[in-house]
Amino acid sequence: MTETVDLIAVHSVTVELHGGMLTLAAVCIGIKVLDILWGRFLGDRGGILRRTLKKASEYSTPTILLSAFGGVVGLALSGITGSSIIPFETISSSPIALNKVMVSIFATEFWSIMIAMNMVFQESAWKNRQMTALMVLFGGLGYFFSITGGSIGGTMAGKESIMEPFWQFLGVDLHSSWILSSDVVLVLIGVVNVVGILLIVFSNRILESVTSSRKAPNK
Amino acid sequence: MNDKFRTIVPLISCLLLLLVLLSAASTLMGYSGGWRDDDEDYNCGGTSCHSGAANHGAGTIEVSLDKTSVLSGQSLTIAVNVTETQLGGDSLIGVFLLSSQTGSNDHPSNQGWTIAQDPNGGTVGDGSAKNYVEKVSPGSGVSVSFKWNLEAPPTPGDYDLFVRVHHGSVARNALWEDYEGTISVEVTPLPSGTPEIHHEPASVGYVEEATTVTADVVNATKVFLYWRLAGESQFNSSEMLNTSVLSDAGWAFEGSLPPRGVAVQIEYYIVATHEIDGGPLVADTAIFTVSIEPRPEIPNLTAWTIQIVIITEVVVFAAIIGWRISKSRAKKEGDRNG
Secondary structure (H helix, E strand, O other): OOOOOOHHHHHHHHHHHHHHHHHHHHHHHHHHHHHHHHHHHHOOOOHHHHHHHHHHHHHHHHHHHHHHHHHHHHHHHHHHHHHHHOOHHHHHHOHHHHHHHHHHHHHHHHHHHHHHHHHHHHHHHHHOHHHHHHHHHHHHHHHHHHHHHHHHHHHHOOOOOOOHHHHHHHOOOOOOOOOOOHHHHHHHHHHHHHHHHHHHHHHHHHHHHHHHHHHHHHO | OHHHHHHHHHHHHHHHHHHHHHHHHHOOOOOOOOOOOEOOOOOHHHOOOOOOHHHEOOOEEEEEEOOOEEEOOOEEEEEEEEEOOOOOOOOEEEEEEEOOOOOOOOOHHHHOOEEEEOOOOOEOOOOOOOOEEEEEOOOOOOEEEEEEEEEOOOOOEEEEEEEEEEEOOOOOOOEEEEOOOOEEEEEEOOOOOOOEEEOOOOOEEEOOOOEEEEEEEEOOOEEEEEEEEOOOOOOEEEEOEEEEEOOOOEEEEEEEEOOOOOOEEEEEEEEEEEOOOOOOEEEEOOOEEEEEEOOOOOOOHHHHHHHHHHHHHHHHHHHHHHHHHHHHHHHHHHHHOO
8 A cells, every 4th residue: 555645744844844944043143133232232241141142142153054054945845845736837827826936035045145154254254243234134034035935825825824914014915916017127127237236346446435435534 | 060050041041942932832823723624534633622522612503405315426405504602813613514423534425425516615626625614704693604515425325414613712712513413315316317417516707708617417308507696586597508429328518607797606506307208307406606706817927037036136236245345344354453
């Protein structure tokens, strides 16, 4: 007798896997930020609480990397299992399914960049203010898109999403198409590419001019 | 002592944090928000959230059949009205139609029944007709109606059906009730020459478009389609046309529900007659409901793909710029510090 594994169950496992891991990564990022802010404004004051936070912050650095990495792997796996459950024709004709795929792609991108920064700079990344801000931004956006994807997935499965009141407050309809019109998309292509390339080419010069203009009054 | 203290305190803090997170997660358990329409055994496949004497609810269940005796393979409608005073935050009521209460193989199909259409419009054709169906109750004390259209088993005999209800309460206790009465149906052999209608109900139609209704019918000389808007009293009728010959001396018949300008629900049934000496033999289906909805917008996949590429570009640009600025600043700070 052949036992078949229910793909929906496998998908649920991968969803839980990346949901849990990315939440852990987000919590650890929060701990790092709290530690940095505490150190900046209160120094080493705070007794046990401060020492605990410092210790938790130490543990958080490798945990962020591991859990974010595991989360992204889980995200990719849930994409594979999800697309095995729902045929491509159904996904491509359903606005809510396309919204889910889109936000999941964004989540993967943001988390991947955060992982790359963490792997390259390791602990020193958290000692640089701009780098910290970038990682918090990318991690935060990654987590936001992850839970948005989860919320859409829950809605697709016919469940009430825990984020439902949030979407209602913002007036966001998960079922409507989030695709911009072709005209807007074409204009955006031009603007994004031109501005992006210019910024990359001239980023050092812009930075220097900003720095020198800040220094000018002291001369 | 001090070192031990330094190790233990962060450990306990982490455990406490985990405990808080886990307790927050536990509030999401218990299938709050329902289980969705599905094929289920008695007691929801063994999950214990709706079992135990303490969780017995005080709702009332009324069951009615359109007939207590049915020809094998012909249609039967079972209507269940549930009135609950204890509803959860989402006011969901879930009703099971079962052929036994053993906890396994309780689905009516195990005794040969076919669910042609479930109370939420799920149909056998697309596999969405379920024996467990959830509906949102409009309020405490209001009766909620569930109607299953069944096709009788091919084997004649006496059959029993069972109904079970799952619902919440204000305190989110998972309450349940069983229908205490007996739902007995006699399935009798099909007399020779009686028409047999095999019909997969249409689950959805679209505004401004006719909805095609097809049926494979054996032993019929004429087949008629009766339809009306939900809420109307009179049915309209039209003769269905035979389109192709089947095996077993049967024909594929086709008819259509006329196009509607707005979203509505249309009820319909099919009648087949076989003219013989001594009067016609007649067979009919249950009354099915088809929802007429606006045709869903087909997303523009090209624009969707380009949109993802653009946003990806923005993210990558932002990362590169941010990275370069951070590195440049770090280098400058390094230079300043000597």
